[in-house]
Amino acid sequence: KNEVEQSPQNLTAQEGEFITINCSYSVGISALHWLQQHPGGGIVSLFMLSSGKKKHGRLIATINIQEKHSSLHITASHPRDSAVYICAVIVYSGGGADGLTFGKGTHLIIQP
Amino acid sequence: GAGVSQSPRYKVTKRGQDVALRCDPISGHVSLYWYRQALGQGPEFLTYFNYEAQQDKSGLPNDRFSAERPEGSISTLTIQRTEQRDSAMYRCASSSNYNSPLHFGNGTRLTVT
Numbered sequence: 001k002n003e004v005e006q007s008p009q010n011l012t013a014q015e016g017e018f019i020t021i022n023c024s025y026s027v028g029i030s031a032l033h034w035l036q037q038h039p040g041g042g043i044v045s046l047f048m049l050s051s052g053k054k055k056h057g058r059l060i061a062t063i064n065i066q067e068k069h070s071s072l073h074i075t076a077s078h079p080r081d082s083a084v085y086i087c088a089v090i091v092y093s094g095g096g097a098d099g100l101t102f103g104k105g106t107h108l109i110i111q112p
Numbered sequence: 113g114a115g116v117s118q119s120p121r122y123k124v125t126k127r128g129q130d131v132a133l134r135c136d137p138i139s140g141h142v143s144l145y146w147y148r149q150a151l152g153q154g155p156e157f158l159t160y161f162n163y164e165a166q167q168d169k170s171g172l173p174n175d176r177f178s179a180e181r182p183e184g185s186i187s188t189l190t191i192q193r194t195e196q197r198d199s200a201m202y203r204c205a206s207s208s209n210y211n212s213p214l215h216f217g218n219g220t221r222l223t224v225t
Contacts, residue, residue, distance in 0.1 A: 045214045
């Protein structure tokens, strides 16, 4: 089973700072998802990656398949970015995907 | 439908009762995942369907938990003889296939008293 590690677990930063959240996994994957959950809210999918890099607004996600590592970056962070960011991976073994393995999440607080 | 729909939104049940939670994925989505989230905790994977086939049920905590998706669309998660430790938000997500973005439902908040 895949082990998914996220770091840091908690991060407090000032508005405007560049934020990096890391995700490492132990088994080769088919897809990696970055998810966002605001306090008391539902989960929203930010990115789905299987290689390379994606950008959406101030958010950038990268993945290095060889190193089994992905990063989520937030540029010009804002208090509304305060949320839990979760990394989730899917392994496809030919007979069907092996479900989702979630990281424990990174609690991000951006202070004004 | 427009999004992933789950029902009921809230369920309060007494210990020992059975509950059935429903997930209606986006039309045409092949992949459907169930997971749960206890208060203040991260999500915990339960089970996964590809069409009607249950591909992975390794996350189901014990044999009181079962899930089905008989026609490859709507899925039901059933918990028999509920216990207080089953209390959590139960959510499902769907995607058009295993390699596509996930769409999440709003969840069913289960409280076992």
